Amino acid sequence: MEPAQELQQDTQADDREQNSNKGTFVTNLMKHPRLKHYKWWLCIASYTSFVVAGQTVATLLGRLYYDQGGNSKWMATFVQSAGFPILLPLLFFFSPSLRSTASTPLNTSSTKLPPLSTLTFLYFAFGLMLTGDNLMYSYGLLYLPVSTYSLLCATQLAFNALFSFFFNSQKFTPLILNSLVLLTISASLLAVNTDSENMTGIPKGKYVIGFLCTLGASATYSLMLSLIQLSFQKVIKAETFSAVLDMQIYPSFVATCGCVVGLFASGEWKILRNEMENYGKGRVSYMMTLIWTAVTWQISSIGMMGLIFEVSSLFCNVISTLALPVVPILAVVFFHDKMDGVKVTALVLAVWGFLSYIYQHYLDDSKSNVNKTSNNEASGAGAVIEVC
Numbered sequence: 001m002e003p004a005q006e007l008q009q010d011t012q013a014d015d016r017e018q019n020s021n022k023g024t025f026v027t028n029l030m031k032h033p034r035l036k037h038y039k040w041w042l043c044i045a046s047y048t049s050f051v052v053a054g055q056t057v058a059t060l061l062g063r064l065y066y067d068q069g070g071n072s073k074w075m076a077t078f079v080q081s082a083g084f085p086i087l088l089p090l091l092f093f094f095s096p097s098l099r100s101t102a103s104t105p106l107n108t109s110s111t112k113l114p115p116l117s118t119l120t121f122l123y124f125a126f127g128l129m130l131t132g133d134n135l136m137y138s139y140g141l142l143y144l145p146v147s148t149y150s151l152l153c154a155t156q157l158a159f160n161a162l163f164s165f166f167f168n169s170q171k172f173t174p175l176i177l178n179s180l181v182l183l184t185i186s187a188s189l190l191a192v193n194t195d196s197e198n199m200t201g202i203p204k205g206k207y208v209i210g211f212l213c214t215l216g217a218s219a220t221y222s223l224m225l226s227l228i229q230l231s232f233q234k235v236i237k238a239e240t241f242s243a244v245l246d247m248q249i250y251p252s253f254v255a256t257c258g259c260v261v262g263l264f265a266s267g268e269w270k271i272l273r274n275e276m277e278n279y280g281k282g283r284v285s286y287m288m289t290l291i292w293t294a295v296t297w298q299i300s301s302i303g304m305m306g307l308i309f310e311v312s313s314l315f316c317n318v319i320s321t322l323a324l325p326v327v328p329i330l331a332v333v334f335f336h337d338k339m340d341g342v343k344v345t346a347l348v349l350a351v352w353g354f355l356s357y358i359y360q361h362y363l364d365d366s367k368s369n370v371n372k373t374s375n376n377e378a379s380g381a382g383a384v385i386e387v388c
Contacts, residue, residue, distance in 0.1 A: 040310070047306035048319050054300025056326050061293040062138075063146040063335060068280035068289075072268045075290070076138040078259040081130060083294035084252035087302070091245050114235050119246075122231055126247070127254020129224050134255065135262070136217035143202055143210025147328035147337040151186065152214040153321065154350040157357050158183045159222035160317045167226045175360035182353030186346040187215070225317050228308075244305045252301075318358050 062076060070076070113119075140149050158180045165172060202210075228247060236243055263269050279286035300320075307316040328347060331337040 043306065043310055047303040047310065050303025051300050051307065051316075051319050052303075052326065054296045054298075054303060055320060056330065058293055058296040058300060059141070059146060059150065059327055060330060060334060061289055061296065062141050063149075063331070065289050065293065066142050067335065068285070069278050070275060070286070070289075071142075072263070072272060072275060073135065073138045073142065074259055074263040074266055074268050075272065076141070077131070077134045078256065078263060079290050079294040080134040080137070080297050081252040081255040081259065083298035084249050084256065084301075086295065086298050087245065087249055091242070091249060114237075118235060122235065123247075123250035124254055126224060126228065126251040128258060129220060130251050130255040131258035131262070133217050133220040133224065134259075136213040136220065140210045140214030140217060143206045144214060145337045146331040146335055147339065147343060149210070149214055150327035150331070151343070151346050151350055152211065153218055154354065155183055155187050155215060156218035156222045156317060157321055157354065159219040160225065161357070163223050163226040167230050173360055175356050175363075179353040179357040179360070182349045182356065186349040186353065189342050189346040189349070222317060241305075241309050244309050248301055248305055315361060318354070318361060321354055 058080075065076060140152070144152070161172070161176050161180060231247075232243070276283050276286045281289075304316050304320065307319055328337070328339065328343070332339050
């Protein structure tokens with residue numbers, strides 16, 4: 001072999017080795033969690049702001065609807081799910097041809113979708129649960145001051161821990177138990193504070209109904225999130241962004257249809273025209289209140305979907321209570337709710353319970369990331385595909 005040819009072959013071999021090293025370096029960059037750290041936290045911050053802002057504004061608008069003369073529980077329930085069409089462009093964007101680009105590590109090319117009948121059953125069941133959940137929330141918001149209503153919604157963390165223990169293998173740690181105790185005490189303080197709450201002329205019996213409906217709604221919401229996560233793990237077996245969109249849109253469609261049936265079956269549709277004519281701030285304000293209530297609930301849903309996709313449904317439940325200290329303060333400003341010593345104490349205990357719960361989640365997440373990093377370094381396999 002000529003020396004020139006041998007030198008050329010050696011040079012080509014070095015180039016191939018260098019390119020191979022570059023490819024390995026790029027792959028390691030993609031797998032290294034620190035390189036996507038800031039972008040991931042930016043996504044989480046954006047989704048969290050959607051959830052907090054959406055839930056806060058939607059709750060205040062729901063209270064405004066009742067305060068200005070609205071009295072249809074089914075209409076208040078209807079707008080909580082009827083805004084799902086604004087999510088349809090996202091569903092079309094993440095079409096089946098693009099779903100592989102929206103996959104999490106759980107989704108592989110060999111993953112088989114469950115039968116259509118199974119998916120239909122899941123969407124229908126979750127839609128019915130969503131209808132009942134939203135209806136109970138509507139009763140709670142009608143019969144309770146918005147500050148009390150918001151504080152009671154924090155009990156969903158306690159229910160979340162309970163259902164996650166049975167369905168999602170959640171362990172009870174000292175921090176979780178501390179959170180459960182604090183949230184239980186907070187709800188108990190509000191339960192015995194009925195006399196000071198009855199400043200708006202609402203009968204004590206209706207206050208109790210609102211109290212129980214809000215607790216029932218919080219329990220149902222937590223149960224639904226745990227079952228959704230279980231469905232992703234055991235039935236769908238993939239957490240793609242399109243699958244999360246499907247899980248939001250189709251149950252919302254079923255819930256909206258259920259609300260329409262309830263609206264006509266209850267006869268409340270007959271009073272809607274009179275309700276709009278006599279609305280305190282006028283007909284235009286009546287329509288805008290309902291429209292923006294529907295839109296803000298869907299903004300909150302977009303944030304929830306992002307949190308489910310990026311982290312988990314359990315973390316989504318935790319973040320959804322982040323509006324806890326915001327709503328009572330705004331309720332005092334806009335609706336002149338009474339913020340007495342008992343309610344302040346309940347607020348402090350609820351925030352303490354929330355921080356205890358989220359700190360436990362932070363510890364679990366840190367441990368999980370360390371384990372994943374160790375496994376990736378050992379196997380050298382897999383690359384993370386992000387959608388944000």
